[in-house]
Amino acid sequence: MPAFPEISKIRYEGPQSKNPLAFRHYNPEELVEGKSMKDHLRFSVAYWHTMRGTGSDPFGPGTMIRPWEKGDDSLENAIQRVHVAFEFIEKLGAPFFCFHDRDVAPEGKTLAETNKNLDAVVKVIKEEMQRTGVKLLWGTANLFSNPRYVHGAATSCNADAFAYAAAQVKKALEVTKELDGAGYVFWGGREGYQTLWNTDMKRELDHLARFMHMAVDYAKQIGFTGQFYFEPKPKEPTKHQYDFDAAACINFLRAYGLADHVKLNIETNHATLAGHAVEHELEYAGQQGFLGSVDANTGDLLLGWDTDQFPTDVYLTTKIMLIFLKYGGFTTGGVNFDAKVRRESFEPVDLFYAHIGGMDTFAKGLKIAAAIRADGELDRMVKDRYASWDSGLGAEIEAGKHDFASLERYMLAKGEAAPNASGRQELFENVVNRYIF
DSSP states (O other), X not given: OOSOTTOOOOEEOOTTOOOTTEESSOOTTOEETTEEHHHHHOEEEEHHHHHHOOOOBTTBOOOOOOTTOOSSOOHHHHHHHHHHHHHHHHHHTOSEEEEEHHHHSOOOSSHHHHHHHHHHHHHHHHHHHHHHOOEEEEEEOOOXXXXXXTTOSTTOSOHHHHHHHHHHHHHHHHHHHHTTOSEEEEOOTTOEESOGGGOOHHHHHHHHHHHHHHHHHHHXXXXXXXXXXXXXXXXXXXXXXXXXXXXXXXHXXXXXXXXXXXXXXXXXXXXXXXXXXXXXXXXXXXXXXXXXXXXXXXXXXXXXXXXXXXXXXXXXXXXXXXXXXXXXXXXXXXXXXXXXXXXXOOSTHHHHHHHHHHHHHHHHHHHHHHHHHHHOHHXXXXXXXXXXXXXXHHHHHHTTOOOHHHHHHHHHHHOSOOOOOOOOHHHHHHHHHHHHO
């Protein structure tokens, strides 16, 4: 029996459409820079928010009306939930999904029972993937919810917690490979500290690196060739997360010899919590060769926590797609909607409204980004701003032909630096607005 009988497959109807259950901008087969929108954006549905979100918050229990839920965490309910998930993804027209191991299958009383539950659900997921053609963008393991991870997983002071986490990731990697996942994400939900008084930071970081190398080794052992990702987040749930931002993650990966094996999965709201704009994080990751995938959401700047709202800001998506196009686009990664409907949006149809809005906003951002790139005006304006570096002294400095002493002689002879030109921020913003409006 369908979970969404009143909803047909979501179709593209064009910018003039007023149908809330249709795309206005996302046309999967439309070519942008010679590639289809579907292949550019590689949209993914996050199983945890879409299928497991309840609308609960610290002030009250869940509000979501989900007719398919039986009110328990049974294996039977988990299997039923898979059928609902794939009906939703198929009708939405998203080509991918992502999941944590504990999203899809309940924990048992022992690790063996837990693995058995996961195997039973994965069997059904595999059948649904074959039926619908929906693929797995990436898998991951939930190493933060269970109380055993109260002190962290790979960074725990409890060696047994480390061992359990290793066993859990081992199984999650096997499952991701079985489902032909394009990647695997590590998010250190509790890999951090609350106070340094009780923390050996060096030892914890060493353990985290050892854990990651074990994962790399095991992936090779089982023939998993998907891309590994690190996901930065500065706070929540610990006071200080070791994966604070892109720079911190890249430094860690380089320091511990993991740079060749791991890229970054950047989340918009996590960037905000780190005091960065998402374009800063993406640009930094891109120029350093670590740009991989994106968790698409947004936060409310008036609220100081990870709100995981669906993206509806075309400025935001334009910035994101400009950077991805600049660095060659997605390969193994994609746009995963790590976002949840609001507590007050509790009816099943709201899941469609939310994803349609996010997909349309990214499609519009992609088209605007491509138009900006095609005209080249913005690039020319940036190039002109740095014209002093393209010839003469600037070119010589970049070529390594000067040192402090030679530059001192230059300025002593010249007497004063050439006058600065206006940065023209307002003009740059106006130019961007021309493409958006």
